[in-house]
Amino acid sequence: MKLKTFRILAVVFLLIIASGFSVVNAQIFAPQTGFTHQDSLRGSITKEREWWDLTYYHLTVEVNIQDSSISGWNVVQYKVLKPYQIIQIDLQPPMDITKVTQNGEALDYRRDGNAFFITLTKKQKTGDVNELVVQFSGKPKVAVRPPWDGGFTWTQDSNGRPFVATSNQGIGASIWWPNKDHPYDEVDSLLISVNAPDSLMDVSNGRLRGVDEHQNGTKTWHWFVSNPINSYGVNINIGDYVHFGEEYEGEKGTLDLDYYVLRENLEKAKEQFRQVKPMMDAFEYWFGPYPFYEDGFKLVEVPYLGMEHQSSVTYGNKYQNGYLGRDLSGSGWGLKFDFIIIHETGHEWFANNITYADVADMWIHEGFTNYSESLYLDYHYGERAANEYVQGLRLGIQNSSPLIGVYGVHHEGSSDMYNKGGNLLHTLRQVADNDSLWRETLRGLNREFYHQTVTTAQIENYISDKFGMNLDPVFDQYLRDIRIPTLEYAFRNNTLLYRWGNAVDGFNLPVDVTLNGENLRLQPGTGWKTVALESNESYTLSVDPNYYVGSFNLLGN
Numbered sequence: 001m002k003l004k005t006f007r008i009l010a011v012v013f014l015l016i017i018a019s020g021f022s023v024v025n026a027q028i029f030a031p032q033t034g035f036t037h038q039d040s041l042r043g044s045i046t047k048e049r050e051w052w053d054l055t056y057y058h059l060t061v062e063v064n065i066q067d068s069s070i071s072g073w074n075v076v077q078y079k080v081l082k083p084y085q086i087i088q089i090d091l092q093p094p095m096d097i098t099k100v101t102q103n104g105e106a107l108d109y110r111r112d113g114n115a116f117f118i119t120l121t122k123k124q125k126t127g128d129v130n131e132l133v134v135q136f137s138g139k140p141k142v143a144v145r146p147p148w149d150g151g152f153t154w155t156q157d158s159n160g161r162p163f164v165a166t167s168n169q170g171i172g173a174s175i176w177w178p179n180k181d182h183p184y185d186e187v188d189s190l191l192i193s194v195n196a197p198d199s200l201m202d203v204s205n206g207r208l209r210g211v212d213e214h215q216n217g218t219k220t221w222h223w224f225v226s227n228p229i230n231s232y233g234v235n236i237n238i239g240d241y242v243h244f245g246e247e248y249e250g251e252k253g254t255l256d257l258d259y260y261v262l263r264e265n266l267e268k269a270k271e272q273f274r275q276v277k278p279m280m281d282a283f284e285y286w287f288g289p290y291p292f293y294e295d296g297f298k299l300v301e302v303p304y305l306g307m308e309h310q311s312s313v314t315y316g317n318k319y320q321n322g323y324l325g326r327d328l329s330g331s332g333w334g335l336k337f338d339f340i341i342i343h344e345t346g347h348e349w350f351a352n353n354i355t356y357a358d359v360a361d362m363w364i365h366e367g368f369t370n371y372s373e374s375l376y377l378d379y380h381y382g383e384r385a386a387n388e389y390v391q392g393l394r395l396g397i398q399n400s401s402p403l404i405g406v407y408g409v410h411h412e413g414s415s416d417m418y419n420k421g422g423n424l425l426h427t428l429r430q431v432a433d434n435d436s437l438w439r440e441t442l443r444g445l446n447r448e449f450y451h452q453t454v455t456t457a458q459i460e461n462y463i464s465d466k467f468g469m470n471l472d473p474v475f476d477q478y479l480r481d482i483r484i485p486t487l488e489y490a491f492r493n494n495t496l497l498y499r500w501g502n503a504v505d506g507f508n509l510p511v512d513v514t515l516n517g518e519n520l521r522l523q524p525g526t527g528w529k530t531v532a533l534e535s536n537e538s539y540t541l542s543v544d545p546n547y548y549v550g551s552f553n554l555l556g557n
């Protein structure tokens, strides 16, 4: 469903053109151009998409490990929002749609690259709920560098048993199954039925509803997701899995925690996954209840690093702390936790609960989830640990292009959306200077936008409202510009002069400084302001290092 924001998208886009591009003009980068017709088909709400609202999928997939092929059908149920007769369904080559039917009648369709335009038997009536059955088959793209360059991974475990997994963020779910491959409209619920050899097991999203045994040496596993889910979160994982589980007593009652790992890794997993309950403590404290109690929480071992697949978070961090054993922050704190468990689960709140309506706003997923790592540290190791971690991540920021991408063409912003996004949020926490307000803002976001798709404007406005101040210039600076704002200051005639340089028009970030040993908050703008000082032999000023800003004494005195 998650259609709530759709109507205002166009307005938001115009506003961004109106306000954002005046900012952009002042910059040294040009907005990326050269997008193709296929980019528009993928990234925009075409007229063949906008007239219908997804309500339910039943996706059935037969996985043939011998020849790395799949086949199946997807029952696409939708509600008609306005009369129309052509529907867009996406599926990328070399996968192909072999037949489409409605009420048993075969339908005509036309392929345009990654999109299929299917002509329905009659014009659809507003309010009706209808179904299509889309049959498909082929050898799906093999993932080159999963999860980033996704597709299917066909491999084996150390015992020589098949180990198969899908990953498709970015490239899209339509790399292997036919669906409405645009994030603005999430399906309300989903049944995924996966057929594979009966000596293995499939683990997908949500809860296992049943298993069918067949005469031909295969089984079909039926997994049901009762909550809205983004298409990139849907996944198949087939292996020689063993299961263990536990229960978590959380804010919304008892949450089932289920773990599926390769037989050879059971003991390592039992040790490493002890991090899950303390993680839930930290995340529920900061973000509110886990958003999918009905569907449970799972960690599923996969042959790649990991991904935030909703209610079946996939794990491939080799049962060690850090990011494949490394501390991305260089502060030492990154080795206190398993990066993939913490980061990918953080996405259950920011990516799966609150989902971008356009991938250009992907910072909502990665910025907040990057920050969830430091909030985990904050909860268990204190504020100093969190501060050092966030500051350490700054070394990875490029500042070469903005965090927000180009709308309507399936374009992600800069990979700075992780570390710089986290530093923006850490800076806002300093501005709040009130952790109960900060916590209430994070929990409030998860309440206000519960199970919805959103634009960055909605997130920005919500935070401004909570803070009771206009943070538009602050968001413009960190999301739409590449410059690090710099507190320019000077001491002259027993006066401190200060202003923001390297900043967008109207930049108004309050900032905490230590001036001659005393802490105070300045309210700089882009014009000079002054503070009268007592006569002194020398003056010192330093900016609180938790702000992601620069500072520069223009006179060097």
Ligand SMILES: [Zn+2]
Residues within 6 Å of the ligand: 343, 344, 347, 365, 366, 369
């Ligand atoms: Zn992430």
